[in-house]
Amino acid sequence: MSTTDENSVFDSAKAEAFAGQFLTALNHGSLCLMASIGHRTGLFDAMRGLPPATSTEIAQQAGLNERYVREWLGAMVTGGVVDVDPASARFVLPAEHAAFLTRAAGADNIGVFAQYIAVMGGVEDKIVECFYKGGGVPYAEFPRFHAVMAEDSGQSVLFSLESHILPLVPGLTDQLAAGIRVLDVGCGSGRIINRLAELYPHSHFRGVDLSPEAIGAAQGEAAHKGLGNAEFVIRDLSSFDESAEPEAYDLITTFDAIHDQGQPLNVLKGIHRALKPDGLYLMQDIRGSSHVHNNIGHPIGTFLYAISTMHCMTVSLAQGGEGLGAMWGEEKTHEYLGKAGFRSIETNQLAHDFANNWYVVRK
Numbered sequence: 520m521s522t523t524d525e526n527s528v529f530d531s532a533k534a535e536a537f538a539g540q541f542l543t544a545l546n547h548g549s550l551c552l553m554a555s556i557g558h559r560t561g562l563f564d565a566m567r568g569l570p571p572a573t574s575t576e577i578a579q580q581a582g583l584n585e586r587y588v589r590e591w592l593g594a595m596v597t598g599g600v601v602d603v604d605p606a607s608a609r610f611v612l613p614a615e616h617a618a619f620l621t622r623a624a625g626a627d628n629i630g631v632f633a634q635y636i637a638v639m640g641g642v643e644d645k646i647v648e649c650f651y652k653g654g655g656v657p658y659a660e661f662p663r664f665h666a667v668m669a670e671d672s673g674q675s676v677l678f679s680l681e682s683h684i685l686p687l688v689p690g691l692t693d694q695l696a697a698g699i700r701v702l703d704v705g706c707g708s709g710r711i712i713n714r715l716a717e718l719y720p721h722s723h724f725r726g727v728d729l730s731p732e733a734i735g736a737a738q739g740e741a742a743h744k745g746l747g748n749a750e751f752v753i754r755d756l757s758s759f760d761e762s763a764e765p766e767a768y769d770l771i772t773t774f775d776a777i778h779d780q781g782q783p784l785n786v787l788k789g790i791h792r793a794l795k796p797d798g799l800y801l802m803q804d805i806r807g808s809s810h811v812h813n814n815i816g817h818p819i820g821t822f823l824y825a826i827s828t829m830h831c832m833t834v835s836l837a838q839g840g841e842g843l844g845a846m847w848g849e850e851k852t853h854e855y856l857g858k859a860g861f862r863s864i865e866t867n868q869l870a871h872d873f874a875n876n877w878y879v880v881r882k
Contacts, residue, residue: 557591573609691770797881800861
């Protein structure tokens, strides 16, 4: 036995357990990278429903290079994702695993989220520099982030938009059908706005976002679908408080967008100003506490703090902003909404969505 100081005794069993925990984390992190590739290349989709097959047959089914597929299968087998028959060297993706790793799984497809690990790793050098010098990494340094976010929102929001989210507000669908003005702040690639514009042709929808890449994708989809009631604007929202159109909108939405703004309180004040007196603000944001000790045991707490460090916080700081981060928490959310002037705040949680709170907010 040895001591690290006068008051503590080195616990060898605890040290061994911790080392084992981190070896597991190393394997899991690697598995996420491989799962991201499996999702992006369609390998999981190709293997879904395929009988036990050789690496050559799987590569042919997916239209990919066999040597790379073979090595990828090695990671999948040792990671417990794919089963292999030692005698025939044939591989199979169990149906129970395909239920969470293929596009056919819809909202349950965890492969989509594995992509964030690779996206975050791509800016590691720049983040390390920020640890020394401060500042942040701007949106432009994340070339795939909006594409992944679009897939993410397609599962977390679009999948339940009509069945769970809009019904949070009684009568909202009737208002949309009759025709109202809607603003989506931090709209990203615009998939939600474009879907609403399809569903409710008598309403007018406007999306604003800082990213030219995201707005370009939103405009392209709207044009492809012939949506004359949807428009998208590139806009830095830091001064939204002063420039917001007063009482112009019946409904304003933000989907996981407030915490990474440069000046989040200004954005919330702008939303308050732009909302009609009887209007509604529907806000999705991360479910968690503003106090780190309350987030111990959160099912994806480590992931959320990591993505905050590698994206949400740093893109805000790159704008000279506040850098709230993804885990600003429910307590601070209520505080900021109150400072922005809102007096009615209803917090909702959806049974299938453990990652988000849904706030129904009125003046």
